[in-house]
Each structure stands twice: as structure tokens, then as C-alpha cells.
Amino acid sequence: MEQYVIKGGHPLIGEIEVEGAKNAALSILTAAIMINESIMINNIPDVSDINVLLEAFIIIGATVKRIDRHTVQINGGTIDSVSVNCEFVKRIRASYYLVGALLGKYRKAEVPLPGGCNIGSRPIDQHLKGFRALGADVSVHHGVIVASADNLRGAHIFLDIVSVGATINIILAASLAKGNTVIENAAREPYVVDVANFLNGMGADIKGAGTDIIRIKGVEHLHSKSYSIMPDLIEAGTYMFAAAATRGNVLIKNVIPKHLEAMMTKLKEIGCIVEEFDEAVRVCAKWKLKKTYVKTLPYPGFPTDMHPQIAVALTLASGISIVTESIFENRFKYVDELIRMGAHIKVERNTVIIEGTSKLTGARISVPDLRAGAALVIAGLAAEGITVVDDIIYIQRGYENFEQKLRSLGAKIEKVSSETEIQKFMFRAG
Ligand code: UD1
Secondary structure (H helix, E strand, C coil): CCEEEEECCCCCEEEEECCECHHHHHHHHHHHCCCCCEEEEECCCCCHHHHHHHHHHHHCCCEEEEEECCEEEEEHHHCCCCECCCHHHHHCHHHHHHHHHHHHHHCEEEEECCCCCCCCCCCCHHHHHHHHHCCCEEEEECCEEEEECCCCECCEEECCCCCHHHHHHHHHHHHCCECEEEEECCCCCHHHHHHHHHHHHCCCEEECECECEEEEECCCCCCCCCEECCECHHHHHHHHHHHHHCCCEEEEECCCHHHHHHHHHHHHHCCCEEEECCCEEEEECCCCCECCEEEECCCCCECHHHHHHHHHHHCCCECEEEEECCCCCCCCCHHHHHHHCCCEEEEECCEEEEECCCCCECCEEECCCHHHHHHHHHHHHHCECEEEEECCHHHHCCCCCHHHHHHHCCCEEEEECCHHHHHHHHHHHC
16 A cells, blocks of 8 residues: 655745646546547546546447547547446546436446545435436436436526536536537536537537536537647645645646636735736745635635645644535545644534644644545645655545655655655655
8 A cells, every 4th residue: 555755844845737637637538438539638637537437438348549648549439338337437426427428429328326535425416307307217226327318308407506517417418419408507617618618629519618507509419629628726726735834935837827716815815925927826935824714615716625725724824714615514534634743623514623833743644535635745744744644545536746746846755655665764854
């Protein structure tokens, strides 16, 4: 089992490039199997969630060719099964996009109920409601979603909850349905815009992505058009808050600053200097951080996927800060680990109350989920002494070259797989 070992207390300084957005790539790659031609997708992050999805494509017969680390050529024309009958695909949340894509293209899909990070109950009722509104029969048998439709026809769908996954999944199926679909109370996340841009490039007719009303005119066929995935706002945000927590100075390149507004606002509030460029942002934390209140919300609000990272920074801020989680009810498992590191932090219902302290101290901690994992590494970087982080497999789901990138910013972090290696690191780190 691999672990990270970190010698904390070094400010992160330097420049870093952000990869393509994992969440956008997962939906765009799945949309790519809706055509019967070869298509090239660029700027795909090399993270394990993407690799699991590509494996699932191969299992149903699609042709997947890795051109280089960030470019994949896919041909959905060789698909010979609509049954994604493999256990491993459950590991990723986004396996649910296979339902929308296969239902749209073949009018039939069988996909195991999704797993993903254990940050709440994460139902998919809104996805299923959308497919049913489009005329599909949908049921769940022995943990598998079974959807089929003789006629997939456009419908007016009001989402009861703002859901990124349901919005995208309905867009996928409705793009190849007959007639017009309207999604009301749609998610406005940049991922929705990116997948709509991709589909429109392939001949779909989707208007309003990025607003809460999306209109889709179904088309008969989609065609090949290569595409480059948007930059990852959560990876960018993670390095922004890592700079803040370690009192560093980092230029984060290859970003769309507009996507980072909620995070930049909070960083300024807690006392960081934030500079915005065309495709980069700089975060410089010269002084002790200040308290703030933050509530996670659908885009353009503060992202739930940045909750643990800001909470870690706030453990080192002066005063009492409050982080309210309004999207996922079980996103607090990092809190116990931070307590082991000396943080003054507690959870009350969906709120984290943090009394800032002057220092965290290194400890042996374990990662409960992807974003919490990144946040705990930030805590280790900011803490005094040695931190050993177990279960880093979660982090590898969503961060490419995490430790290498942090090292390029001056962090003392290594991936190890034995106690001996930990001892050697400690000896070298002094
Ligand atoms: C996506 C992202 C995830 C991010 C989340 C919110 C991917 C692969 N994952 O997850 O990183 O944290 O958006 O920005 O893109 N809900 C229902 N019924 C549904 C669907 C959702 O009740 O049918 C609830 C969820 O439990 C949650 C809220 O709606 O409370 C938002 O979830 P949703 O936006 O769907 O998250 P995901 O698409 O799973």
C-alpha cells in the first residue's frame, strides 16, 4: 500500500500547470462513444478514475487508443454490448453517464449503480426521473440500472435538486432523442458547459448550458469533432489553498480564472494576495490567515469539492471560522484526522466549526475520500514535523502527479510503500 510521507513547514513557492478537468473528461469521453467514428479527445488528465472509465469502454467493445498521456482516440462504432457488466466500473461515480450515452445511442443500457467517494448517500433518482420523462423504462435489478426505450422523445424536465450528474446525463440521452427537451433547475457548473460545447461540435443542438434552463433539440446523428477538455478548477483550487495554508506564493497556470471566482474571493477574505491573469492566477499568503464563513453551494457558489481544502487553511487562521456543507451530508471524515494533527475543529450537523491555531503538528493520518485526501496532504505540508498519509489511492483518482507537482513547489513529500522507506525519508529530511 502506497503512502505519502511529508516533512511539513515549507512554504510552497513557484509555478504549476493545471491538467484537464477530471469531471468534464468523464462525461465528454462517455459522450464520445455515442458516435460510430473515431474521435480524438485532448487534455485528459492521467488519473485513475479516467482509466477505469476507459476500461469499461473496452469491455463493451469500444476501441480505445491512447495516443499520448493526455490524448485518447475512441471509436464507439465497435461497441457490441450495452451491458456494462463489470464490478470495477462501480468504483467511479461517473459510470452513470454510460446510461445516458447508451440509452441515447442504442435505446438500451445496463450499468451497475455507481459508487465513487463515500461522502453521502448520493442517490440518482433525478437521473432516472429524467430518463423516464424521455420515455424510457428504467428499473434497478440486483444493483444494475436497466433502461430501455422503444421511442426516446423530448420532454420538459424539472430537476428537484440541482445535480451536475443528472443534468449531463439527461443532455446525453436527449441529444439523440426525437424532439425537444427542456431541463429546468439545471446545474450551471462549467462541466455542463464543456460537455454541451463538445456535443454541439459533434452536431448536437444544445442551448443554455451554463444557465438553469437548458434546451436540447434532438438530432439523428452525431459526428466526429476532436476536442480539448477544459482546465480543472478543483485541481487549481487545491493548489491555491495549498499556497494559502503553507504561507506560500504560487502561480497556477492553465486555468480559466472566471471558474475560480468563489475561491479567489475567499482567499482574499482570509488575507491572501490574489492576482488574476488571462490564463493564470497567483496566490500569495504573506501574513497569518484570517477567519471566514463559507457555505458550499452549486456553481457559481463555493464548490463542495473545495470544502476540505479551505477547512484545512482555516485551521491555521486567526479566530473562529465556519464551513457549512450544503451538498453532501457526509463530507466530514477528514475532521478526525485533522484533530490528530492538533487542529481545533468540530462538526455540528452540516457545519464545521474551526478555532484557528498557530500550528498543526505532523501525525499518521488516513485518507477517507479524494478531496479530503488532497486537503490532508495540504495539512501535512503546513504542519510542523513528519506526516504519514495512508490510503493515498483515493487521491490518485483525481490528481495527476500530485507529489511531483508539490515537490516542484518546494514541498518535501515522497510516495513510499514501506516503513523502511519512511525511516529513510525521515533520515534524509533531517
Ligand atoms: C458531481 C461531481 C462531484 C461534485 C458534485 C457537486 C462528477 C463525477 N462528480 O457529482 O465531484 O462534488 O458534482 O458539484 O462530476 N442528488 C440527488 N439525486 C440525484 C442526483 C443528485 O438527490 O439524482 C443530490 C446529491 O446527493 C447531492 C446533490 O444532489 O446532495 C448534488 O449532487 P450532484 O451534483 O448530482 O453530484 P454528482 O453529479 O454525483
